[in-house]
Amino acid sequence: MVTMISQLPRNQQYNYIHSATRGVIEIVDVTLPEGPISIKRYNPAKGQSSSTSAPVTISSQMIQRVANAFTPNNPINFDRILGASYNTRSVLESLIAHTPQFYHCKPGRVDNVGRNSAKVKKGHKHLVWMPDNPHPLGQLAETETAVIISEVPSNAIYYDPIDITNTQSQFEIDDIDIQRRHSQIQVALIRIGEQLGFRTWIAQNDRGILYNNRRISEMSSVVKSLDTENMIFPHAGAVRSAHLIDCIWFKNGRLMPAVMEVEHSTGVTSGLTRMKNFYDHIPPYRDTRYVIVAPDEERGKVVREANRPQFRDLNTRFFSYSAVEELYSLCQRRRIRGITEEFLDSFMESVVTDATHLPYS
Template sequence: MSKRNYWLDLFTGTTWNEFLEAGGKVSGFRESQWNTVKKIKPGDYLLCYLTGLSRWIGILEVISEPYKDDSKIWSFDSFPCRMNVKMVSGLTPETAVPIKDLKDKLSIFEDLKSPNAWTAHVRSSPRKWKVFDGDVVVKAVQNAQKNPINRPFNPAKLKRKPRGMKTKKGTTVTVPTEELEPAKKIANLAISPEPEPVSDSNPHTEIQWMLLKLGNDMGLDVWVARNDRNKSHNGNVFSELPRIKDSLPLQFDEVTNKTIELIDVLWLQGNAITAAFEIESTTSIYSGLLRMSDLISMQPNLTMPLYIVAPDERRDKVIREVNRPTFARLSPPLAEICRYIPFSILKSTIPEIESMLSYLKPDYLDELSESCEIEDI
């Protein structure tokens, strides 16, 4: 008997619920995936991945040959390339297994060229996975079913992301319809940052202070944009933080260093930048993205994680802008290394973790943030 194959099966919170509500007996994929779907055979396992949370939520066994059917199961798309399945193991969003918990076991985390390069393996489905990796996921999901652990999450992460479109080269992009501020249109890539007024009530300044203090209290060195050094929030002067840096390590050329100096907040360990944050609270979110874009253009081998921090109601706008064709053509694409953190999660989480800040590592941000990539679900 031949060994079964493993296939990635992507779900959003909505499509997973709709799958269950329909009886949990049929899984489906887009019409464009038919040639790949035809390779899936009875006995194969589908590894069910919840995209917004980056968690494994179930294992399905295929029990029929693939077929086409557009009877309604899902509201977002018909997903007509279908197969009958039975549930081998199923979890809830709370008990689902974070993929990062398996990073020491899965081959997709080996030899990464950028911190989030692994996400290329969970961007579209169905996608054939290595047998070794499939075994790891199945074992983890089955163990989680026997010994469930409730992990809180931001419900907004279960929302569907803006739908992408395919270019001729196969790249998934978005084309936002909102008008940009005239001074920040895409044709003008040499945008000078506009100085922010010093104000305790400014949301940008408040979030900037929270990120600086969070990094400082975690035992990291911190950097604030050079033109913001004299700002304060509620009487707390940025430049008076114990671990704030007066200068940055000169590890890049002059142009790159000038760009980095204007990023809203940096966290550092020794000479290494461990996280970069751009805070976007105004009408346009473009200036910070252009700084990040310039950085990737000048340093394509850059390995620092990048984060856009913005109000919750601007989540979809952030994701659409990050996936513009201009940024999708970068190498690596901006969406691959940039993640989104909502204001509300940052504000609510910091008080909860204050007692353990000195034990946390920068990758804890993965719990607070979500990928900006558009999945082909």
């Protein structure tokens, strides 16, 4: 997506999609492959010009959040994706629409007018990715769509009370909310593991977390001791190197679906280093995923660090917080059964080598 915007000519005025918006947009600079993008916006009707306007930045985090929402031929609404965040969201939307593979459209919207009745009304402006039907570069193009959108409230994620005062964190963390967020994600991973038939190892220093008034180590699916795990115990140094890894999933005493580091407040490099140390002490199990679990906006950092030469053997995957909670929400609402471990690959993104050159980057 960033690459396509970089192909738009500089020093040219681009209109907003919404015709009532009188201002124009000018591209100043585009940093490949993932942004940021520097632009100017001004209104010539008010005597404003490029020379009198200061550059504004469209962040990589915003771009990535939008890029992750696109699938071919499915319209997306920028306001729903970004909420009230980012005052440059209409700028990014308009620039994307000037690239050949993107159109704006107004899909129908289901209006639930009663318990047993509904009608389709004219919808709001959406953007749709149509890679097989490009239009000329630098032009806005509208398309008709038969898609009808039923807008339902987002599913909330509920965590029982978490008390972290009894833990001995391996890092110095001043912000207790950050530590609690880290612990919430660990709990979500335990619960997801339960649904998928996994047992979960939790880092030694986090086992004193009180979740719903009992220690996290007392949860039935949490591994009590690594000394009983036959997959790693026979290998010198493996148990020692695994003790401080945030989460490890085990299955049937024969599989280790994922080794995960939750990096909410610490550097990604430290998590990769712990996983690499563990990786070096065990056989290269084919079905083991090495995963950095981190906030969505940290994706760029994960990609950069995971592609460092010393970590490439891990073939690291990125499990964003939003993906964790999407899967956790599914587990809360449905009793998932009969799926394979490949189901996880729908939520975890491979970020090594070729992943940095995916079309949406």
